[in-house]
Amino acid sequence: MNITAPTSAGDSVFFRVQIPSNYSALRPPAILVGWHALGGTEHEIFDRDFDEECEVRGWIIASHMGPNDRHWNTRLPQLHCRAMLEWIEERYPFSRDSIYMAGGSMGAAAGQVWHNNNCAWDDYLIAATAGGSQILDCQLRQEQYLASGDTNRSMRAAFGGFPFESDSVAYEYHRYSAVHFADTTESMHFNALTIPVWSTWGAEEFEWNAYGYAAQDYAILRQGAAESHFNVAPIAGHGFPLMWAPGVCEWFAQYGARRFPDTLAIAADEDGSYFFCNVELADRAYMFARADVRKSADQKRVDVTLIQNVALLDVQFVFPWRELDTLRGTWTNLDSSVSAIMRLSKLPPRVTVTINGDSSATTREGTLDLPLFDEMEIEIIFGEPLPREMFDFRVALAYPNPFNSSVTLLLESSAPAKTEFSLYNMLGQQVYADRVDVPGGTSSIRLSLDELAAGVYFARLGHHSKPFKLVLIP
Secondary structure, eight states, X not given: OEEEEEOTTSSEEEEEEEOOTXXXXXXXXXXXXXXXXXXXXXXXXXXXXXXXXXXXXTOEEEEEEOSSSOOSSSHHHHHHHHHHHXXXXXXXXXXXXXXXXXXXXXXXXXXXXXXXHSOBTTSOOOSEEEEESOOOOHHHHHHHHHHTTOOOHHHHHHHSSOGGXXXXXXXXXXXXXXXXXXXXXXXXXXXXGGSOEEEEEOSSHHHIIIIIHHHHHXXXXXXXXXXXXXXXXXXXXXXXXXXXXXXXXXXXXXXXXXXXXXXXXXXXXXXXXXXXXEEEEOSOTTOOEEEEEEEETTTTEEEEEEEESEEEXXXXXXXXXXXXXXXXXXXXXXXXXXXXXXXXXXXXTTEEEEETTEEEEOOTTSOEEEEESSEEEEEEEEEEEOOGGGGSEEEEEEESSSBSSEEEEEEEESSOEEEEEEEEOTTSOEEEEEEEEEOSEEEEEEEEOTTSOSEEEEEEESSSSOOEEEEEOO
């Protein structure tokens, strides 16, 4: 079938899809998504026996096309691919655990680029990707073309110009490449370390120089990651002709989507979901947010390192985990220029928690926010649900605590309201009071209390919330 469908970009995508003759919605099949090469079309993967192989296996096969033949890697074709998948899934449900992507030349690495940018645990998370003559680093390939006297108009049209013209153009090259070799910290390839990658190039000198060396360098970066299959084809050629459809599909068939890896290296080019984490970037333009997350259900640990440009990291407890009564971890923020928040979500709502000895609770939405400035060892003990009336307003956390002169308080409110913030000494005497506008959800205030004497104080938001202990040191 040849289909035209609207996209969220306000335009249309046209694509070709083949539904297997034995299709049954009761047994959703795998789907193979093809990305065409420069000069290719949505028919390219169908001309290389992949359609026959998918029919034999009972798989769906589909490939999309954009407004021109440079329809790979950038944001627009990703929106087009999503519109295609949504159209097919609505009419012919497929297995979300068995989405495979294959392409040639400029489309060969598009599966990795898709995965880098679309890897939320509940999204179209692909299980494996394969390519012939993969152009892994768009900037490197552009520079190779320039060295040979070719202005590489195809990449200029796709990405908007040369990398040296502005930071924004360079950023586009890096975010829509499988890897950026010049500086891998400015790259999205970390996300793709969780998926198997199959890559081949033709048996001739040009193919080796253009694709073989790059693939081998990429294989080094992927050591310890999911399976990498890099090899030279037994024939000369370029792109799709190098891939033998039965062999590639047999390789695909052994893999399913990995939604909850124990080890994540997250690179985020914009706010969004990456595996079981939500990431909000800080305000530095043209810099990826970077974070490493390691979880262990057996040890009941979540260890986190925020590397750069992360304003908020939200770890969602959607992965399989037995009853959560205790959570430990080492949480580190290496980016001193950012005041980051660590959030745990999808937790039981309104339960008491003890955080390193201090009392708090999860919100009515089942979240828990902790500021993260440097490095901290965390032990969180989960207790019983709190009475509902204790959730109108409350002080959720103080950092640092004990503190000297100033302290940051995280406040929580079930709805926007005006209330009173009060501070009491050990004798129950009010030593500080102020009217505050509290937005719904979580907010923060910073207090300078250097006029108070050292000692133990209790903070309260509203008249019925649980007092929160603060320790002021000399």
